Amino acid sequence: MASVFALAVLALGCSEHHVVGGDGGAADLGHDGSVDLGLDGGLPDFGIRDAGTYDGPEDCADVAGYRRCDERCLRPCTSPARCLAEIGLCVVRPPTGYEGCTFSAVGVFPRTGGYCPWSGGPCLVYEGDGAAERWHGFCLGADVCVAAEGRGLPFTCRYGDGSSVVSGPPGGVCPSPVVGAPWCGGSCGGLVDGCPNTDGPFGTNITPSCIGLSDTRAFGVCVYDEVDCEDTWTRFGPDQYALMADACGANYGAPCACMQVAGGPGGALSYFVKADACVGYRRAFPGSVECLDGTHTPLP
Numbered sequence: 260m261a262s263v264f265a266l267a268v269l270a271l272g273c274s275e276h277h278v279v280g281g282d283g284g285a286a287d288l289g290h291d292g293s294v295d296l297g298l299d300g301g302l303p304d305f306g307i308r309d310a311g312t313y314d315g316p317e318d319c320a321d322v323a324g325y326r327r328c329d330e331r332c333l334r335p336c337t338s339p340a341r342c343l344a345e346i347g348l349c350v351v352r353p354p355t356g357y358e359g360c361t362f363s364a365v366g367v368f369p370r371t372g373g374y375c376p377w378s379g380g381p382c383l384v385y386e387g388d389g390a391a392e393r394w395h396g397f398c399l400g401a402d403v404c405v406a407a408e409g410r411g412l413p414f415t416c417r418y419g420d421g422s423s424v425v426s427g428p429p430g431g432v433c434p435s436p437v438v439g440a441p442w443c444g445g446s447c448g449g450l451v452d453g454c455p456n457t458d459g460p461f462g463t464n465i466t467p468s469c470i471g472l473s474d475t476r477a478f479g480v481c482v483y484d485e486v487d488c489e490d491t492w493t494r495f496g497p498d499q500y501a502l503m504a505d506a507c508g509a510n511y512g513a514p515c516a517c518m519q520v521a522g523g524p525g526g527a528l529s530y531f532v533k534a535d536a537c538v539g540y541r542r543a544f545p546g547s548v549e550c551l552d553g554t555h556t557p558l559p
Contacts (some may be wrong), residue, residue: 323406325349325399331411345385346397346414353377355453358398360384362421373466374419376454379444379479380472381424383414401427419470419479420522431477434543439511440536443469445478454481470530471520476544480518480537482530483507488517489529492555504553507531516558521547534558 319332328336329347336342336349343350343357350357360374360382375382375398383403384396396414404416404424416424433447443450454467471479492500500517507515516537519529532540537550538558550558 318410322348322410322412323400323403325403327412329411329413343397346383346399347412348399348403350397350399360396360398360419361394362417362419363393374468374470375444376450376467376469376481378449379447379469381416381418384417385414418473419468420473420520420528422473422522425474428472428474429477433478434539437480437533437536437539439513440481440483440533442478442540443481444472445476447478450481468530470518470528471540471544471548475547478543480532480540482518482532483510483515487529488531489519489551492517497555500555501553503531507533508553514552516550516552517555519549519551 319327319334321327326334326336326340326349327347328334328342328344328349332347340349340351342348355377358375358377360380362374374380378398378400380398381401381404382394382396383399384394386395394417396417401416401424405427407414407416418424428445431446433442436442436447439455441447441450441454443454450469454469456467468482469479470482486503488500488503491503504515504517511533514534515531516534517529518532518537518540522528534550534552537548541548541550552558
């Protein structure tokens with residue numbers, strides 16, 4: 260089964276990110292946030308982006324505090340910010356690297372790939388779209404998405420459940436955290452160290468994801484594994500599902516649950532997470548979250 264999981268990982272594919280400094284040089288940025296600082300001295304390749312059908316008046320004012328640097332408002336960024344050419348905004352590189360987000364339904368398993376594990380999202384999607392089988396982007400605050408609406412910027416915004424950003428997450432109080440599976444994003448704020456890394460069900464270190472934040476849910480939760488557990492039950496049966504649930508439980512030393520989160524155009528997504536974290540998240544957002552145990556039975 261390890262080879263099956265490897266195929267799922269390979270199915271994510273690769274994409275290039277172009278980071279442009281104030282001096283006009285370009286740098287490649289991988290999914291892991293690492294930066295190749297070799298400067299080529301050239302202008303950003305804006306050909307990778309579709310300018311869309313925007314025909315409104317030009318508005319080059321800042322977007323929620325971020326300077327525009329897209330081809331409609333091509334301006335140098337003020338150091339230390341760099342132009343993330345794909346989304347057309349000047350952003351300061353955090354110590355942990357630019358935070359990315361990936362979703363792919365291509366391959367053996369639908370899966371996320373390190374979906375906004377520090378900030379919780381949402382994802383500013385520059386390649387693909389939330390209704391597509393695969394998309395990539397950078398993680399910034401929902402206020403950026405709301406402020407960018409209708410201004411011709413080259414991205415759309417999606418939460419980790421696939422739903423669109425319209426008004427941003429609601430306000431609310433952040434409840435006490437669950438050990439090992441912290442709340443993340445929105446009213447609970449970002450995580451200094453990000454969602455904790457875990458070993459996946461096949462012994463592979465998994466890049467964690469923060470899932471659940473949306474226009475109707477004030478915060479998300481760090482999930483154990485980035486593979487859709489409900490899809491595993493449907494296509495591979497109870498034995499494979501139980502294997503993954505057991506692997507999750509062995510990692511935490513506590514029972515796990517398959518957390519189903521109501522989502523966007525593709526329907527609900529689901530991830531294994533600590534059972535007590537799932538129950539707590541369902542309590543916070545009844546009606547949009549369900550928790551299933553290792554036998555696929557709803558938890559009380």
